[in-house]
Amino acid sequence: MFYDTDGNHHGLAHDPFKAIVAPRPIGWIGSKGRDGSINLSPYSFFNAVSDRPKIVMFSSSGRKDSLRNAEETGCFTTSFAGYDLAAQLNASSVAVPYGVDEFALAGLTAVPGQLVDAPYVGEALAALECRVTEIHQLKTLTSDKAEAYAVFGQVVGIHIQEKAIRDGRFAADLNRPLARLGYMDFGDVSETFELLRPQRPGSGR
Known part of the structure; x- marks a missing residue:
């Protein structure tokens, strides 16, 4: 099948885009x-860049609380989302x-950052303290502004x-990071394998 995203006539019960761009x-x-x-929210449009x-x-669809706070204070944290805290992570999405x-709603401990004025999840296996470097309102192909905002932060401290x-x-296989799939589906990493980068023939590297 093929469909153009302008019309989005895919004929499926649900839009498959986020299921394809996964995990x-x-x-x-x-x-x-x-x-x-204080605020705690999970974002599936997130990555190291x-x-x-x-x-x-992380990218916010609309002007959500995390975006507002990052704009106001210039910092945020991101806590490791592992399988052991899946229920609490889901509770914090309300x-x-x-x-x-949301820390209190999910029964989690809000620990103040050491280098930034933002809390992280005390129960998480790891957390990053970040200072905002850029915030962009995304644009479409026609240069219209979308209701989506990308917040970039430089990591200044790491807890493990x-x-x-x-x-x-x-x-990863020990800590079982959660991944967002499509629809309401999640997954976790419980098995890993290693692939070494190939060497160019004759390069000696």
Whole structure:
């Protein structure tokens, strides 16, 4: 089958786009407003976009609380979303008025960042403290502005629980990161394999 996304006439029960672009890591974004309220929300449009410097990005569909707080304070955290906290992560996705504490709703511990004024999930196996570098309202092909906002943050601090490390590595199969699939589907990484990058013949590298 083929369909153009302008008409979006795919004939399926649900739009398959997000099921095709999968798995997607989940950014469990912690933030604090100028008024002192704290917020925790999962974002499936999230990823690392650079290693040097370390930069992550999450995208907000509409002007949500995490975006507002990142604009106001210039920082956020992202906590590792693992299988052991799947129920709590889902609980934190509830739509509530601004200022409601999703950490408390999900039964999680809000730990203040050491380098940024934003909380992270104390129970998470790892967390990143980030300072905002850029915020962009996305554009369409016609240069119209979309109701989507990309927030970029440079990672300035990293927390890791010792139990998450095996043989000197943050082990995916041990820590079981959650992934967002299409529809209401999630997955987790419980099995891994290694592929070494091929060498160019005769390169000696």
